[in-house]
Amino acid sequence: MLQRWMALLELTDVQVAHAFNAGWGLQESTTDRVGEWRRGSSMPQSLARAQRLEVALQRLASERQLDLPDGALVIAWQEQRAARREAREVRPVHSSSRSALQTGENGDHVRLTGFVSRHHPTGRTLFFDISDGQSPYPLQFGIIRDDVEETTWTACKALRIGDRIRATGILQPNRRGVLVAWVTEPPSAQEPVTDKSLATAAPEQRRVAASLLTAALRDLTEDHLRRQGFLGVATRVLSSSWPDGSGLRPLTAVYPGFGTSAFVAPSPSPQLVDALIFSGTDRVYTSSHCFTTSFRDDLDGVETDLVMAKATDLDVNEIRELIQDIITLVGRHLGLHELIHETLRHTLTLWPSLQPDETGFPQLVEAVSEDALDSPQYAFRAYTSKPSAPIEATLEVIGSGVAISTIAIFPARFLPLAESTPIRRIYPLGGPIR
Amino acid sequence: MKHSSDFEVGWIACPPGNAIVQRRSLEYDRHAGLLFAPAKFDYRPIQLAADLPTDEWIEDNLVSFVRGEFVEERTAIASYPGLPSVASGGSAPRSMAIDYLERCESLVYGGYLDGLLTAAPNDLAHQVHAILVDSKLGNRRNARNLTVEDISRDLDPRLRSKLRLRFVLPAFPFKDQNPFRTSARASSPDFADVALLVHMHIATQALYQVHPHGVDWVVLSDGLTYSRIFGVDDQEATDYLSRLSEWRDWLNLANTVSIVDLSDLIRRLDGCKVAGDSGQFSRVVATLRTKLRTIFLEAGREMRNIASVLKRGMAWNLNTRSYLDRFEPDHLWLTLKSVGTEFSSASDLLAAEIDERAFEAAIEYASVNLALRYLDAIELSVPDAIRSTIHPKPGQIAAPSVGQSAVFPWNGVPVSPSATHEPNSLIVDGLSSHRTRYPSLTAFIDNDTGDPFFYVPNA
Numbered sequence: 036m037l038q039r040w041m042a043l044l045e046l047t048d049v050q051v052a053h054a055f056n057a058g059w060g061l062q063e064s065t066t067d068r069v070g071e072w073r074r075g076s077s078m079p080q081s082l083a084r085a086q087r088l089e090v091a092l093q094r095l096a097s098e099r100q101l102d103l104p105d106g107a108l109v110i111a112w113q114e115q116r117a118a119r120r121e122a123r124e125v126r127p128v129h130s131s132s133r134s135a136l137q138t139g140e141n142g143d144h145v146r147l148t149g150f151v152s153r154h155h156p157t158g159r160t161l162f163f164d165i166s167d168g169q170s171p172y173p174l175q176f177g178i179i180r181d182d183v184e185e186t187t188w189t190a191c192k193a194l195r196i197g198d199r200i201r202a203t204g205i206l207q208p209n210r211r212g213v214l215v216a217w218v219t220e221p222p223s224a225q226e227p228v229t230d231k232s233l234a235t236a237a238p239e240q241r242r243v244a245a246s247l248l249t250a251a252l253r254d255l256t257e258d259h260l261r262r263q264g265f266l267g268v269a270t271r272v273l274s275s276s277w278p279d280g281s282g283l284r285p286l287t288a289v290y291p292g293f294g295t296s297a298f299v300a301p302s303p304s305p306q307l308v309d310a311l312i313f314s315g316t317d318r319v320y321t322s323s324h325c326f327t328t329s330f331r332d333d334l335d336g337v338e339t340d341l342v343m344a345k346a347t348d349l350d351v352n353e354i355r356e357l358i359q360d361i362i363t364l365v366g367r368h369l370g371l372h373e374l375i376h377e378t379l380r381h382t383l384t385l386w387p388s389l390q391p392d393e394t395g396f397p398q399l400v401e402a403v404s405e406d407a408l409d410s411p412q413y414a415f416r417a418y419t420s421k422p423s424a425p426i427e428a429t430l431e432v433i434g435s436g437v438a439i440s441t442i443a444i445f446p447a448r449f450l451p452l453a454e455s456t457p458i459r460r461i462y463p464l465g466g467p468i469r
Numbered sequence: 470m471k472h473s474s475d476f477e478v479g480w481i482a483c484p485p486g487n488a489i490v491q492r493r494s495l496e497y498d499r500h501a502g503l504l505f506a507p508a509k510f511d512y513r514p515i516q517l518a519a520d521l522p523t524d525e526w527i528e529d530n531l532v533s534f535v536r537g538e539f540v541e542e543r544t545a546i547a548s549y550p551g552l553p554s555v556a557s558g559g560s561a562p563r564s565m566a567i568d569y570l571e572r573c574e575s576l577v578y579g580g581y582l583d584g585l586l587t588a589a590p591n592d593l594a595h596q597v598h599a600i601l602v603d604s605k606l607g608n609r610r611n612a613r614n615l616t617v618e619d620i621s622r623d624l625d626p627r628l629r630s631k632l633r634l635r636f637v638l639p640a641f642p643f644k645d646q647n648p649f650r651t652s653a654r655a656s657s658p659d660f661a662d663v664a665l666l667v668h669m670h671i672a673t674q675a676l677y678q679v680h681p682h683g684v685d686w687v688v689l690s691d692g693l694t695y696s697r698i699f700g701v702d703d704q705e706a707t708d709y710l711s712r713l714s715e716w717r718d719w720l721n722l723a724n725t726v727s728i729v730d731l732s733d734l735i736r737r738l739d740g741c742k743v744a745g746d747s748g749q750f751s752r753v754v755a756t757l758r759t760k761l762r763t764i765f766l767e768a769g770r771e772m773r774n775i776a777s778v779l780k781r782g783m784a785w786n787l788n789t790r791s792y793l794d795r796f797e798p799d800h801l802w803l804t805l806k807s808v809g810t811e812f813s814s815a816s817d818l819l820a821a822e823i824d825e826r827a828f829e830a831a832i833e834y835a836s837v838n839l840a841l842r843y844l845d846a847i848e849l850s851v852p853d854a855i856r857s858t859i860h861p862k863p864g865q866i867a868a869p870s871v872g873q874s875a876v877f878p879w880n881g882v883p884v885s886p887s888a889t890h891e892p893n894s895l896i897v898d899g900l901s902s903h904r905t906r907y908p909s910l911t912a913f914i915d916n917d918t919g920d921p922f923f924y925v926p927n928a
Binding site for chain 1: 499591681
């Protein structure tokens with residue numbers, strides 16, 4: 036539409052820019068507006084500017100005795116804006132300052148949650164920075180009073196340094212070519228994740244919600260192990276050696292200039308055996324991480340939280356009771372009593388007598404076929420219906436009589452059961468509601 | 470060639486006449502005290518169709534094959550634009566590939582992917598679709614050819630069996646030996662080829678964030694399959710494959726991109742002897758060769774057009790470097806552009822020679838490709854893999870895009886307008902096409918090959 040008008044009026048870009056300036060009551064020599072026009076806009080950036088430009092062009096048309104339909108430019112502007120909006124539906128949304136600053140492009144959307152770290156109102160323009168911990172530099176948001184609804188302007192003006200907010204905008208360069216996120220919606224206060232559950236948390240809150248739940252489950256498990264006489268051991272994750280072979284693949288840590296690389300151990304198991312040997316105790320545990328690129332479970336990543344316990348005085352039934360107790364505790368803690376048979380899949384083969392206990396929480400353990408395993412006398416995995424195996428246990432007999440049992444608990448593998456558990460149930464109110 | 474990935478080791482061990490199939494197992498690591506579930510490979514006999522393609526099948530599939538891979542240019546032949554003047558800029562630091570990899574990986578781990586997934590519906594098929602159609606992590610052209618339902622159909626059986634998502638991509642033959650496109654030897658991969666490896670890797674990293682059982686690519690390098698067709702020495706194609714694998718290993722991408730040889734697959738298929746002594750693949754190729762020769766020489770107007778399009782495509786892909794010793798560049802340019810058109814002159818010795826080579830190449834290239842199609846060779850040989858392609862078409866997943874590529878990485882050279890080599894900033898095109906944008910370039914040399922690794926525009 037605008038191009039047609041320009042052709043009809045025989046106008047160049049610069050003349051349109053001057054007409055635009057005139058609409059703003061500016062001198063022809065005002066280079067900013069000309070510059071802005073010539074940066075490649077085929078249409079003004081805001082509705083107000085489109086209206087002013089239309090007035091200016093109508094004036095030019097009337098001087099040249101040409102007839103231009105009233106309001107056509109504004110309608111064209113609205114249509115183009117709607118089309119752009121539609122096109123932007125498929126554009127990426129940057130959810131961290133790092134992403135926006137490193138890979139953002141003109142026209143990308145930004146939805147950032149963080150602290151307001153600077154607030155700088157200048158008349159009809161306002162800039163504020165948001166820091167989110169993902170980048171050493173904050174992302175600058177900008178807003179021009181004439182381009183937005185009054186409520187958006189008021190909300191931005193009311194911001195204070197230190198506010199935790201979620202702001203949305205579209206990246207566009209400022210006059211110096213630096214990308215600024217131009218506010219598109221009123222910023223909203225970040226709701227505390229403790230008021231939510233995994234199911235209701237916003238996508239960007241989910242990771243924190245999951246980590247709060249995981250930590251609570253880990254604490255619960257450790258607490259139970261301690262009460263059962265397991266001695267806590269602090270284990271290291273870096274190891275100078277890890278056996279080659281067909282087992283779990285460790286990650287390697289390379290120190291430039293330090294010779295051979297070290298391993299980020301997949302398991303604290305060897306250190307727990309050492310602790311059993313040297314501490315004189317029969318039960319030890321540690322809270323650690325499993326680092327490996329080998330696939331173990333649907334819910335695991337390269338790094339997974341792990342609580343591992345080892346004992347020399349447990350038989351098969353005692354291991355079973357320990358697993359039952361942990362599952363019962365977790366069930367109570369997460370408020371899952373009502374989910375009995377829906378949440379756990381009963382595929383018991385080795386212990387067919389295992390049934391839900393008096394609490395009603397299911398106690399399900401799947402025995403791994405002994406044929407598939409070369410060394411353990413018994414190996415069990417407790418499965419949930421999601422599916423996931425949050426607890427594994429093995430009993431190995433070494434030499435002619437020493438039996439070492441290993442119980443590995445992966446707190447994060449319980450999370451699919453906890454989608455509806457309010458985070459406030461476990462945090463920060465001092466542990467589970469019993 | 471060193472085999473660094475599990476798939477490559479499994480591929481080499483696959484017996485003739487067998488497919489390679491992944492399976493999840495359950496094992497116990499005694500040292501770690503933990504159970505784990507590695508993917509193992511089984512080998513299963515392939516059942517190939519014993520019959521040969523009919524004339525009707527050949528004609529139908531020839532048309533769709535040529536239209537899918539080659540553009541029917543109807544415009545007048547442009548005059549020779551020349552090549553950009555190239556100054557030497559010294560060595561290309563090998564570390565730049567690592568820098569590029571890190572920048573690309575920041576798309577996955579720096580919040581860009583989170584934003585992309587936040588905007589997509591919260592189910593696996595939608596999220597995989599969002600990644601595959603994204604211009605930075607996947608390929609925008611997938612949006613036209615792939616629906617969420619297509620993705621769902623591919624994902625569901627693999628999820629049930631806890632299998633990795635494995636994309637198989639026939640690609641990476643050797644560096645194009647058309648002098649108007651590249652100046653490097655056929656054995657020299659450059660930054661464009663390496664960048665595609667990197668983009669395939671970051672696509673797997675992004676998909677791994679949503680798909681629990683892992684993701685990887687299998688490149689079926691087709692250099693040795695096509696080297697003789699295009700007049701490239703076999704050793705050059707082998708060296709290209711080795712160098713590409715070295716780059717892959719140096720960038721530590723062996724767990725996400727496996728590189729194997731398409732000619733291994735063909736030899737293995739020939740291990741299926743369904744009639745007589747010759748392998749079934751060779752029988753089908755021989756049938757196609759005979760039939761295509763007849764079609765190209767005697768067919769009606771439509772098939773003649775198809776043959777001309779294919780011949781033009783072949784001429785442009787032939788190794789024509791040596792002609793520049795005897796002919797002027799503009800003469801060679803016009804000759805290559807005229808193949809299969811009314812502008813081609815039968816009396817011109819160069820035109821006659823190139824026309825004949827293009828004709829033979831067209832028959833061989835189409836025979837091999839149609840045989841792969843007729844026998845479902847790739848689908849049967851790697852049955853749990855999802856077919857990917859460099860020629861985007863409905864139902865197949867397009868390989869990730871590399872910057873603003875007008876041609877495939879091996880068919881052009883990369884110009885990096887950004888000093889920091891930002892993701893997707895590379896412009897990959899033939900040298901003569903770059904000339905219209907950049908009359909003057911500086912080439913940075915790969916010390917291992919002595920050939921240009923990338924170019925930057927001069928002011």
